[in-house]
Amino acid sequence: MIVGLPKEIKNNENRVALTPGGVFELTKRNHTVYVQSDAGTNSGFPDEKYIDAGATILSTIEEVYAIADMIVKVKEPIEEEYSLAKEGQILFTYFHFASSEKLTEAMIASKSVCIAYETVEGPNRSLPLLTPMSEVAGRMAIQQGAKYLEKPVQGKGILLGGVPGVRPGKILILGGGVVGTQAAKMAAGMGALVTILDINVDRLRYLNDILPNNVITEFSNEYNIREHIKTADLIVGGVLIPGAKAPNLITRDMLKDMQSGTVLVDVAVDQGGCIETTKPTTHENPTYIIDEVVHYCVANMPGAVPYTSTIALTNVTLPYVLQIANKGWERACDENKGLSKGVNIVNGEIILKEISEAFAV
Structure with missing residues (x-):
């Protein structure tokens, strides 16, 4: 199979x-790999490394799309790429269709085969291709939240760990999944006072056992959320419903109950956000302020630490890339039911029901 890696x-x-290293595993199995020039440079992998691994370097993104049977990416195609996808071409990447009707319509029109990392399932309905980036984003949520609590960027002026004689910062984490767990570990390590809310009592029991004493677990409901936001310094949104739009757990009217300079980090932004006032931002302009509350809603948080993220992502995606390349997507999905869960759109037809439900089609 001809595999393309665009920048x-x-x-x-x-x-x-x-x-x-991932490219080498493909080429040693006699697959052809084309990499766009400088695609890996910002992750610490120059073109020469890909050439040594057996890839061919192409100058433009158009050339890569034109020649490849399968495009392997990190993020969903953006508008400039919509017209590049071809009928029958496999696109294997994070899509998060439920948060973008425009992207969904574009991929339907392309008649390509869209396999989404975020809905591929492992044993026990785990999400193996989402997990490492959720780990990165969960840890980064605290790192970024701590920075934006500083007064020069209009935060409260709070040091999360406090100092002797001064209370630590208070952190509220919505969701006890991978993002919430990793955020809690980082926050607890900094000495903050942490509360995790979740609706799964078994998960809360588990978190209560593994996390340190400065992390408290509570059942998630609207009353508890409304109470905690009054005193929280940093709120992290880490709720996920696989393939579907995230629920709004914090509504617009709740902002008035928060203290000036409170920071919201909505890691669920890829799926529409679990905070009603969430809108996607970039690392270039990461924050905005509504009702004196700082919103950090960067839609590709792990992109800021690309060396770590690229290696972590390749570790989990490569086995699936090899299955698709070796067998073709239909046979690979037939033999691996977890991979078949990643098939979102094929030949102009929506396969994943959560996408149809998101747009009522």
């Missing part, structure tokens, strides 16, 4: 879909 063109997206 990501989303704002400040520095990751690349495969490391040179």
Whole structure:
């Protein structure tokens, strides 16, 4: 199979879909790999490394799309790429269709085969291709939240860990999944006072056992959320419904109950956000303020740490890339039911019901 790796063109997206090591695993199995020039440079992988791994370098994104049977990417195609996707071409990447009707319509029109990382399932309905980036984003949520709590960027002026004689910062985490767990670990390590809300009591029991004493678990409901936001310094949104739009757990009217300079980090922004006032931002302009509340809603947070993220992503995507390349997508999906869950749109038809439900089609 001919596999293409284009350079990501989303704002400040520095990751690349495969490391040179991943490319080597394809070429040694006699697959042909074309990599757009400088696709891996920002992740620390220059063109020479891909050439050494057996790839051919092409100058433009148009050339890569034109020649490839399968495009392997990190982020969803943006508008400049819509017309490049071809009928029958496999696109394997993060799509998050439920948050963008425009992208959904464009991929339907392309008649390509859209396989989404974020809905591929592992055992016990785990999401193996989403997990490593959720780990990165969860940890970054605290790192970025701590920065935007500083007064020069209109935060409260709070040091999350406090100092002797001064209370630590208070962090509210919505969702006890991968994002929430990793955020809690980072926040607890900094010495903050952390509360995690989730609707799964078994998950809360697990988190209560593994996390340190400065992390408190509580059942998630609207009353508890409204109470906690009154005193929280940093709120992290980490709720996920696979393939579907995230629910709005914090509504517009709740902002008035928050203290001036409170920071919201909505990691669920890729799926529409779990905060009603969320709108996607970029690393170039990461924040905006509504009712004196700082919103950080960068839609590709792991793109800021591309070396770590690219290696972590390749570790989990490569086995699936190899299955598709070796067998073709239909046979690969037939033999791997978890991979088949990643098939979102094929030949102009929506396969994943959550996408249809998001847009009532």
